[in-house]
Amino acid sequence: xxxxxxxxxxxxxxxxxxxxxxxxxxxxxxxxxxxxxxxxxxxxxxxxxxxxxxxxxxxxxxxxxxxxxxxxxxxxxxxxxxxxxxxxxxxxxxxxxxxxxxxxxxxxxxxxxxxxxxxxxxxxxxxxxxxxxxxxxxxxxxxxxxxxxxxxxxxxxxxxxxxxxxxxxxxxxxxxxxxxxxxxxxxxxxxxxxxxxxxxxxxxxxxxxxxxxxxxxxxxxxxxxxxxxxxxxxxxxxxxxxxxxxxxxxxxxxxxxxxxxxxxxxxxxxxxxxxxxxxxxxxxxxxxxxxxxxxx
Numbered sequence: 001x002x003x004x005x006x007x008x009x010x011x012x013x014x015x016x017x018x019x020x021x022x023x024x025x026x027x028x029x030x031x032x033x034x035x036x037x038x039x040x041x042x043x044x045x046x047x048x049x050x051x052x053x054x055x056x057x058x059x060x061x062x063x064x065x066x067x068x069x070x071x072x073x074x075x076x077x078x079x080x081x082x083x084x085x086x087x088x089x090x091x092x093x094x095x096x097x098x099x100x101x102x103x104x105x106x107x108x109x110x111x112x113x114x115x116x117x118x119x120x121x122x123x124x125x126x127x128x129x130x131x132x133x134x135x136x137x138x139x140x141x142x143x144x145x146x147x148x149x150x151x152x153x154x155x156x157x158x159x160x161x162x163x164x165x166x167x168x169x170x171x172x173x174x175x176x177x178x179x180x181x182x183x184x185x186x187x188x189x190x191x192x193x194x195x196x197x198x199x200x201x202x203x204x205x206x207x208x209x210x211x212x213x214x215x216x217x218x219x220x221x222x223x224x225x226x227x228x229x230x231x232x233x234x235x236x237x238x239x240x241x242x243x244x245x246x247x248x249x250x251x252x253x254x255x256x257x258x259x260x261x262x263x264x265x266x267x268x269x270x271x272x273x274x275x276x277x278x279x280x281x282x283x284x285x286x287x288x289x290x291x292x293x294x295x296x
Contacts (some may be wrong), residue, residue: 005132007256009135009137012245013145013246014252015246015249016147016248017139018248020147021039021043021203021225021228022232023151024036024039024239024267025225026240027192029224029235030235031033031172031188031189034084034092034096036231036287037096037100037102038079038106040106040219041106041107041109041219042072042196043207043219043222046201046204046205048110048119048204048287049068049114051206051213054122069198069201072195072197072200076195076197079190083102084193110227114214116215120212123212130142140206140209144206149242155233168188168191171188181284207285226252227272228243228244230276232286232289233286236289238288239288254268
């Protein structure tokens with residue numbers, strides 16, 4: 001029973017990081033109708049850059065985290081300005097292919113600067129343990145859950161109470177109407193990519209702390225946010241927060257209780273996508289997605 005409770009908490013912690021990545025993907029989709037396939041590359045680059053700050057530049061972890069956020073902001077704005085803005089008005093497939101090209105570009109950056117190797121993180125929490133009853137586990141999972149929840153409520157407040165956030169919500173509803181109302185659509189697109197880049201980079205840092213190292217594998221691991229986004233609904237921030245921990249728990253429980261009894265020992269790697277397939281068969285728009293009805 002203790003192992004089950006521990007697995008549930010660990011799964012919720014890992015799934016919360018998937019939710020963080022999913023929030024960035026949803027924000028971009030809501031503002032521009034582009035699905036960001038470059039999220040995995042952003043995750044890995046953020047993780048590696050944080051490692052560079054604390055291990056090679058010997059800066060304080062908080063300073064390294066601040067530098068990682070600033071780099072992520074610059075990357076987000078640069079991506080929108082140099083690669084996506086020139087193809088505005090082109091078929092949506094062109095933008096999707098561009099995000100796939102960006103994913104390959106990030107892979108090249110990782111190989112160029114860090115050779116794609118494992119770069120161990122220092123143990124930030126030491127031997128500290130969080131105990132609930134008779135169950136003890138690393139506090140990094142609790143940190144991840146709290147961090148993601150705080151970020152979620154900050155984003156909700158931003159979209160509800162700030163002028164820029166309200167502009168992004170208006171642009172998500174209708175680009176033409178938003179332009180007529182004086183909203184700078186290009187600024188909205190740039191800001192959405194900057195937010196997504198920051199969220200993915202922070203997720204990379206959290207995944208690096210959970211796994212103990214920055215690695216190219218984190219980008220692949222981050223792709224499990226895709227089932228979170230699609231199951232929760234492509235336009236639902238709340239869906240990401242709810243479905244993320246569920247996917248993480250399914251993954252951890254699959255590794256603990258299903259994979260050992262199967263001929264292949266990595267069923268947990270495909271379990272999130274199996275859940276995605278079932279959910280989309282039952283609810284094609286996701287659990288919390290908006291069902292679009294068009295009048296003819």
